[in-house]
Amino acid sequence: MKAVISLLFLGLLFLHGEALQCYKGSCTGRPTCSLPVEICTGDQDQCVRRYGIRTPKGISANHRGDLTWTTQGCATKANCLELKTIKHYSRCCSGDLCNSPKEM
Template sequence: MKAVITLLILGLLFIYGEALTCRNVKECNSKGKCSNVTICHSVLEKPKDEIRMPLNCMLQECNPDGQCQKYMTICFDGRDQCFFYIDAQSRPRKGCATKAECKEMKKLYSASAFCCDTIACNDQ
């Protein structure tokens, strides 16, 4: 019986261990330069249906010169807030969020997290 339970647990760990996918991306840091970062997410997460929202948020991406470049995005799937915060690695984070996600960000990054329903708080 113990062997069956052990195999079951190992099987679950294998399934969930394999369900992560990682990729290397260039991201903006607090100095406005780009650095390599590894991002992982679960492949079990299903993408949500996109519902167009009448809100634009300011994001940042790395251009070919290795500089951070601001650009606009339209928020989708019920995200009706723009957010901005500095993460634990001192990287600026910008984008769209739901009110619940904003509440969570403010708990985690209280000193640096801003959310609002216009582009203004996000245009830093």
């Protein structure tokens, strides 16, 4: 019985190790900050980074201005497609911790 429980536990560790990891949280007023890592669950197979950049004319998607906020986390492919459709300022990626401001 102990062997079965040990094997189940090891199996859960293996499955957990295969899950995508993304940075989660938000930064305001600076391009980088220290963020915790989250393990994506279910059909969350993308990391996302949403951002806003303040320019003299307001918030802009180009990189000519001051970064005012970023949020990072896990997302589904459908979430990422929706963000593109509404022209939200975001980037999605599919590698572990790929949503770091330095990576995008």
